[in-house]
Amino acid sequence: MKSKSLVSIDQCSKEDILRILENAAKFEANPNRKLLEGKVAATLFFEPSTRTRLSFETAINRLDGRVIGFTDASTTSSSKGETLKDTILMVSNYADLIIMRHHLEGAARYASEVTNIPVINAGDGANQHPSQTLLDLYSIQKTQGTLDNLTITLVGDLKYGRTVHSLIVGMSHFNPTFNFVAPNELKMPDEQKHFCDKHGIRYHEYTEFDESIIDETDILYMTRVQRERFTDMEEYERVKNVYILKNDMLKNSKDNLKILHPLPRVNEIAYDVDDNPKAYYFQQARNGVFTREAIICDVLNIPVN
Amino acid sequence: MSEKKKELQVAALENGTAIDHIPPAELFKVAKMLGLEHTQNTITIGNNLQSKKMGTKGMIKISDKFFEEDVINRIALIAPKVVLNIIRDFEVVEKRPVELPDEVTGLVICNNPKCITNNEPMLTRFRVIDKEHGTIRCEYCERKINRSDIVIK
Numbered sequence A: 001m002k003s004k005s006l007v008s009i010d011q012c013s014k015e016d017i018l019r020i021l022e023n024a025a026k027f028e029a030n031p032n033r034k035l036l037e038g039k040v041a042a043t044l045f046f047e048p049s050t051r052t053r054l055s056f057e058t059a060i061n062r063l064d065g066r067v068i069g070f071t072d073a074s075t076t077s078s079s080k081g082e083t084l085k086d087t088i089l090m091v092s093n094y095a096d097l098i099i100m101r102h103h104l105e106g107a108a109r110y111a112s113e114v115t116n117i118p119v120i121n122a123g124d125g126a127n128q129h130p131s132q133t134l135l136d137l138y139s140i141q142k143t144q145g146t147l148d149n150l151t152i153t154l155v156g157d158l159k160y161g162r163t164v165h166s167l168i169v170g171m172s173h174f175n176p177t178f179n180f181v182a183p184n185e186l187k188m189p190d191e192q193k194h195f196c197d198k199h200g201i202r203y204h205e206y207t208e209f210d211e212s213i214i215d216e217t218d219i220l221y222m223t224r225v226q227r228e229r230f231t232d233m234e235e236y237e238r239v240k241n242v243y244i245l246k247n248d249m250l251k252n253s254k255d256n257l258k259i260l261h262p263l264p265r266v267n268e269i270a271y272d273v274d275d276n277p278k279a280y281y282f283q284q285a286r287n288g289v290f291t292r293e294a295i296i297c298d299v300l301n302i303p304v305n
Numbered sequence B: 001m002s003e004k005k006k007e008l009q010v011a012a013l014e015n016g017t018a019i020d021h022i023p024p025a026e027l028f029k030v031a032k033m034l035g036l037e038h039t040q041n042t043i044t045i046g047n048n049l050q051s052k053k054m055g056t057k058g059m060i061k062i063s064d065k066f067f068e069e070d071v072i073n074r075i076a077l078i079a080p081k082v083v084l085n086i087i088r089d090f091e092v093v094e095k096r097p098v099e100l101p102d103e104v105t106g107l108v109i110c111n112n113p114k115c116i117t118n119n120e121p122m123l124t125r126f127r128v129i130d131k132e133h134g135t136i137r138c139e140y141c142e143r144k145i146n147r148s149d150i151v152i153k
């Protein structure tokens, strides 16, 4: 029998999501628990990502587990032509759990098919990064007291931004209303809009980022607008400063508004926003550790009390 | 055109399978999909034949060969209107349209170069998400591929 893995947010039912978030809250109340005592977790970062790796390794350490792994595939056998399958099977002999990031899309799904130990996808190219989505959901639930009936405004690169696509899937169980704010070149793809239509999710599209949209928003989710995403440089020059959030844009916003960002940010949130109590992106990253503790216990079927 | 003349467009078959109504542009792809280059059976191929329904069409007749359903259904990936004629003793004993399976394994190449299936010795696997339009989705990278963009291994 195949073990339980977390490869994509699509595989999570509403019950799965709520269970993981409930456990994440327990870890926030008491992060240090000896639930992984005697267990070894492998963090295989075929593609480096310091932020994600530190968050997972902190989670493992707080659970009293041990970590093995690598952070750069050029120092491992995969650079000598070893297949992913061989690397995964080798590591499966040593570890109880694999957490992996890979630049190729579908790598984590394939790994979960060849091994008998659980695999957690910590990002496969532009495809999936489910622990990011779950920590976003945890941050939303924690700051709003609920996931239901919220108005969520997504700003910036909605075309290539996998975090916003996954957030739509994750929120689809909770009757959200979305505002999509993006330049024409980076607007939300039809596939995601069809998904919303199919699931009865309301959405509105805007190219202008103005205060009237912010004022009706519960969660403002900012993303980076990257120069390399544009084919038309004139368009980039025209829009690069349009999707920047400044503190004075928040003066009439709702009291419960929180601003999220998957980080790292470049300039899409002005520094004067950081001191606004509605800025939540640094706490959001902190929530990642609790969410990942909950995910690790979930795939290993370890109960959390 | 009379039945007689129509029949003469491609040599008659005593026993075997006649695959009819293949779009002319897809004929050789269909032949490749069925692995016909490796078979020793007598094969007659006609292409750009006149067709009332399609204008022109292609047809493949294979003697003494009856395909497994899941093999023949793969044709539906690129040529959904194909009709299969099972022939025994010069008579068409069964006429059957092809139908897309729910899953297609090891046949289609994913057209995402960053997909794991293009970088690892492994079988591809696609889920058919829209049978009518022939849209499939890679089970690994989740890329959607429309019928016109499907590349056969």
Ligand SMILES: [Zn+2]
Residues within 6 Å of the ligand: A106, B110, B111, B112, B115, B116, B117, B138, B139, B140, B141, B142, B143
């Ligand atoms: Zn693929």
